[in-house]
Amino acid sequence: MKRLYTHFGDRVFALVLLLLALGVVALALLMAYELYRGGSLALGRFGLLGFALGREWDPALEKAFGAWPYILGTLIVSLSALSLSFFPALAAAIFAAEYAPRWLAQILNFLLDLMAAVPSVVYGLWGIFVLAPWLRDKLQLPLYLWAAEHAPGLLPLLGVPTGYGLMTAILILASMIVPYTAALARDAIALVPREHREAAYALGATRWEVMRLAILPLARGGILAGAFLALARAVGETLAVTMVIGNSHKLPYTLFGGAATMPSVIANEFTEAVEDLHLSALIAVGFLLFLVSMAVNFTAAYVLRRQERLVKGVL
Amino acid sequence: MSRERDLALRRRYWVERLMLALVALGTLLAFLVLFLVLAYALFQGAGALNLDFFLKDMRPPGEAGGGLRQAIVGTLLVDGLGLLLALPFGLAAGILLAEYPDHPLNPYLRLLSDTLNGMPAILFGLLAFILVVKPMGGFSGLSGAFALGFLMIPILARSTEGVLSLVPKEVREAGLALGLPRWRVILSLVLPTARAGLITGILLAFARAAGEAAPLLFTAFGSPLLELNPLKPMDTLPLRLFAFAISPYEDWHQKAWAAGLVLFGFITLTSLLARWASRRRF
Numbered sequence: 001m002k003r004l005y006t007h008f009g010d011r012v013f014a015l016v017l018l019l020l021a022l023g024v025v026a027l028a029l030l031m032a033y034e035l036y037r038g039g040s041l042a043l044g045r046f047g048l049l050g051f052a053l054g055r056e057w058d059p060a061l062e063k064a065f066g067a068w069p070y071i072l073g074t075l076i077v078s079l080s081a082l083s084l085s086f087f088p089a090l091a092a093a094i095f096a097a098e099y100a101p102r103w104l105a106q107i108l109n110f111l112l113d114l115m116a117a118v119p120s121v122v123y124g125l126w127g128i129f130v131l132a133p134w135l136r137d138k139l140q141l142p143l144y145l146w147a148a149e150h151a152p153g154l155l156p157l158l159g160v161p162t163g164y165g166l167m168t169a170i171l172i173l174a175s176m177i178v179p180y181t182a183a184l185a186r187d188a189i190a191l192v193p194r195e196h197r198e199a200a201y202a203l204g205a206t207r208w209e210v211m212r213l214a215i216l217p218l219a220r221g222g223i224l225a226g227a228f229l230a231l232a233r234a235v236g237e238t239l240a241v242t243m244v245i246g247n248s249h250k251l252p253y254t255l256f257g258g259a260a261t262m263p264s265v266i267a268n269e270f271t272e273a274v275e276d277l278h279l280s281a282l283i284a285v286g287f288l289l290f291l292v293s294m295a296v297n298f299t300a301a302y303v304l305r306r307q308e309r310l311v312k313g314v315l
Numbered sequence: 316m317s318r319e320r321d322l323a324l325r326r327r328y329w330v331e332r333l334m335l336a337l338v339a340l341g342t343l344l345a346f347l348v349l350f351l352v353l354a355y356a357l358f359q360g361a362g363a364l365n366l367d368f369f370l371k372d373m374r375p376p377g378e379a380g381g382g383l384r385q386a387i388v389g390t391l392l393v394d395g396l397g398l399l400l401a402l403p404f405g406l407a408a409g410i411l412l413a414e415y416p417d418h419p420l421n422p423y424l425r426l427l428s429d430t431l432n433g434m435p436a437i438l439f440g441l442l443a444f445i446l447v448v449k450p451m452g453g454f455s456g457l458s459g460a461f462a463l464g465f466l467m468i469p470i471l472a473r474s475t476e477g478v479l480s481l482v483p484k485e486v487r488e489a490g491l492a493l494g495l496p497r498w499r500v501i502l503s504l505v506l507p508t509a510r511a512g513l514i515t516g517i518l519l520a521f522a523r524a525a526g527e528a529a530p531l532l533f534t535a536f537g538s539p540l541l542e543l544n545p546l547k548p549m550d551t552l553p554l555r556l557f558a559f560a561i562s563p564y565e566d567w568h569q570k571a572w573a574a575g576l577v578l579f580g581f582i583t584l585t586s587l588l589a590r591w592a593s594r595r596r597f
């Protein structure tokens with residue numbers, strides 16, 4: 001094998017490739033380093049834990065910066081969106097892979113690609129002008145009025161029904177991350193060897209029983225990896241969320257009321273930040289976001305690798 | 316006995332029907348918002364879309380008419396420049412991954428590409444801000460191109476790897492059997508064979524970056540006038556859509572819908588093209 005690369009031109013070519021490819025590695029390292037360095041002023045002032053758990057974010061008067069409201073907002077929004085979208089996405093994957101005739105499956109696959117490709121701002125636009133007003137008038141306001149009369153204890157949980165808040169952001173986000181779970185789950189289902197299905201059918205299993213007993217257990221890893229990828233998208237989704245979440249970092253968050261996430265505060269305040277400490281605090285939020293995405297992405301890669309080995313072992 | 320078995324079987328059939336209904340319902344639910352967004356973009360956007368939209372720059376608020384020429388041109392320039400910056404790195408990483416499978420860097424390269432692929436786009440904007448905007452002392456189209464370029468590198472790397480690994484190994488063996496050195500085999504045989512797929516990958520990366528606004532908020536920044544100098548702030552369609560959507564003006568809202576429709580049309584077209592190109596296997 002070594003002999004293949006000993007030709008002079010080959011050595012030059014491989015070296016050039018290597019140097020350029022190292023650019024990818026450099027990009028990842030540079031991002032970690034620069035975000036840390038950019039945020040070091042704020043991180044040094046408040047300490048990493050103090051910054052991450054601080055509840056006060058006041059660039060104007062107190063000059064205090066704590067990212068907890070944004071971390072909490074990101075966690076609530078992304079995890080709720082994932083749990084809302086998981087079962088529909090899995091259903092779409094099952095339908096496209098097993099139930100649908102070929103022509104319909106092809107259309108569904110195209111739609112999944114499209115769903116992932118529609119720009120975030122277009123979802124946000126729809127959220128601002130269609131979803132938020134609709135939710136406010138048809139769901140939040142009636143619920144709020146009902147609660148005011150019959151269950152006043154619920155009111156602090158519901159919050160002000162403006163339409164722009166947690167609930168709207170969660171719904172938009174849930175529909176945006178469907179394709180990431182669905183695509184991976186579909187591929188994992190398609191990878192399950194045909195013999196497994198045939199064996200189960202031969203035993204007299206119905207189509208759902210084949211799914212439950214022979215296919216889903218083997219595809220579990222791919223489905224899980226898809227869920228983690230969707231979570232990574234949800235954590236980092238910026239503008240669609242920023243446009244509908246109401247952008248308020250006042251704790252405690254309520255179901256209808258405004259909230260904020262890590263990406264949304266960066267998008268909102270970055271161009272207006274004039275003081276070094278404020279700018280540094282925003283970059284430090286970016287650094288925390290980087291750490292969270294890194295962790296979620298690594299988990300997805302790990303789960304997917306194990307899944308690949310599992311299926312190969314079965315084959 | 317047979318009655319019991321009959322009942323059990325009937326119960327299993329009912330579960331089967333129930334699950335089919337649930338799966339169908341879930342599928343509908345999964346696609347519901349996509350359909351609604353598309354329908355609204357079509358109906359709201361089509362009304363505001365005319366020739367002026369492409370040929371005229373935007374007007375100040377309150378003045379009717381005008382278009383978004385500066386944003387359309389800006390999108391193509393910033394995105395195109397970003398693609399030029401990203402291409403050498405993305406292609407090289409993809410070639411290394413596919414053509415040198417025993418290279419010790421590959422496992423790390425693959426993991427990092429995937430991780431960067433899943434990174435929030437706004438972080439690439441932050442990086443471009445720190446690396447380009449700060450040293451240059453101001454927002455610029457060039458810094459936006461860097462942000463989009465960073466974003467495209469891992470996408471290009473993975474799509475290139477995928478396409479090259481589809482090229483049959485006989486193509487390589489034929490070249491090597493003729494005594495060609497490896498670099499000639501890759502450049503003259505493997506890459507041309509995979510051309511359609513490579514172009515598809517490039518197109519998809521371009522389309523993905525064209526829809527991004529978050530990394531451009533504090534790099535390209537936006538501009539109300541046509542700007543061709545990449546050292547000055549430049550406008551892009553998603554950036555303008557965002558600014559218009561959160562503005563209080565009815566006319567600008569209409570323009571935002573039109574911008575959404577144009578973006579959406581562009582992305583559908585590239586996805587269709589990609590599908591069509593990738594259907595023709597080697």
